[in-house]
Amino acid sequence: MVLYMSLAVELKREEKEKEKRMEWWRRAKFGMFIHWDLYSIPAGVWKDKRIPGIGEWIMYRAKIPVKEYEKLTELFNPVKFNAEEWVKIAKEAGMKYMVITAKHHDGFCLFNTRYTDYNVVKATPFGRDPLKELSSVCRKEGMKLGFYYSHVLDWHHPDGMGNDWDYDPAKKDFVRYFRDYVEPQVEELLTNYAPVALLWFDIGNRLPYPELARELRDLVRNLSPDTIINGRIGHGMGDYIEMGDNKIPEHKLEGDWEVPMTLNDTWGYKSYDHNWKTPGRVIQILVEVVSKGGNLLLNVGPTAEGEIPKPAVDILKEVGKWLKVNGESIYGASASPIEVPPDALYMCTAKPGKLFIHVIAWPWYGELKVYDIHEKVRRVYLLATGDELNFTQEGTHLKIKVPRNPPDNIDTVIVLELS
Incomplete structure (x- = not known):
């Protein structure tokens, strides 16, 4: 009985800590993902x-053999990198957090680590630490910063x-790699680049x-109780669920979740990928994700x-x-509390006492x-202007008189x- 009560107290404490940890993330809704590394040099070729x-x-x-790929370090000299400019772009886009690759699958470290010389400070002519510079600017600008690892x-x-x-x-010792390399590097990130708002792990299913x-959790x-952990850490140890890449769920989901999405067809830079999403498409994706209860992390x-x-x-x-x-x-909106028909002209987000009807296909006949x-x-109005709209309510149905032309062609x- 005593053990049961102790476990219950511990679970309650952990849940309280999680609620505190997740508070900013639940309000944020929209973040910038950044994939940047040696692979930006070949750029797909x-x-x-x-x-x-x-x-x-x-x-x-x-x-590509390791020794051959390593030679890219000699060419990595991104002299146009400007942390202030990157944060400015994210802020102007309306993004509330940024997540950048500290180490991607190619193993190159975009931060100064003592566990390998295969890092941006020791192995490249650039010789600077982009993560340190971003961390400094993000603190100054009030932007939450997380690291992909x-x-x-x-x-x-x-x-x-x-x-x-x-x-x-057959000769690999993965446990040794994990305990002698992964865990110490994560400790470096949490201590040398604090505060770390989020750690974004990947391929945890393997x-x-x-x-x-x-x-790892x-x-x-222990080192940073306020750091959020994404779901791809594996084995259910994350704070929230990560959807598949570019996958929006068909229906509203309970709990905390996020969609990582590309702006074109790649994460890391490819010189010949020009298949960009339009601003309108990005806005509608963001609205759809929020209307179903999630966050959008756009790359x-x-x-x-x-x-x-x-x-x-x-x-x-344009999105900004x-x-x-x-x-x-x-920002801070919750999923739609109303059922929206599949063929509806609108999507819905909500806050206490308010429903936000996002009209993505304007009714040409003047009634929504x-x-x-x-x-x-009790009241219906356009968010952009405050102009009130006439309406009638019959049971659970609402008819809204709308202008002939949409105030916003996208949404x-x-x-x-x-009431």
Whole structure:
């Protein structure tokens, strides 16, 4: 009985700590993902051949030997990198947190670590620590900063998973790699780059031992209790669920979850990938994700020179303009409490006492019908201007008289104030 009560108290304490830890993330809704590393140099091309797939997997796809890939460090000199500019781009886009790759699957470390010389400070002519610079600017600007860390795949380390063209898998000691390399590097990130808002792990579904996921979680909890851990740490040890890459769930989901999404078709920079999403598409994706209860982590892949590609910047600026007007319907909003028909002209987000109807296909006949309203509506108005709209409510159905032309061609937000 005493043991049961102790466990109950401990679980309650952990839940209380999690609620505190997740508070800012639940309000944020929109973040910037940054994939940047040596792979930005070949930019999808190796030995004059375009390599299929996403840019940051070029070492794996082309089966580039470690010694050959290492030579890219001699070319990594992103003199146009400017941490202040990157944070400014994120802020102007309306993003509330940033997550950058500290170590991706190729094993190169974009931070100064004492556990390998294969890092940006010791191995490149650049000789600077981008994570340290970003951390400093983010603190100054009030931007939350997190780090992506590949804890399972590492094509450079002899004991890491994934590289079977340089190393014999039968001779690998993954547990040694994890305890002598992964855990110490995570400790470095948490102590040398504090505060770390979030640790974003990947491919945790291939982590063979649950106890390693638990060890890693406990390490983070002990060193930095306020650091959020994403779901891909593996074995259920994360604070929230990570959807598949570019995968939006079909229906509303309970709990905390996030969609990582590319702005074009790759995460790491590819020189010939110009398949950019339009600003309108990004806005509608963001609204859909929030309407179903999640966060959107939208990726940019900077160039080898250290610049976020101009098309990405231009798209994000337009998204930011929309959010500046309509942010109330996104930040801190919850999933739609009403059932929205699959063929509806709108999506819905909510806050206490308010429903935000995001009209993505304007009704040309001058009337918008909204269904499943179980509370009395006392006022209807356009979020952008405050202009009130006439409406009638019959049971759970609402009919709203709307202007002939949409105030916003991408997403006009109509606010329903509830009694």
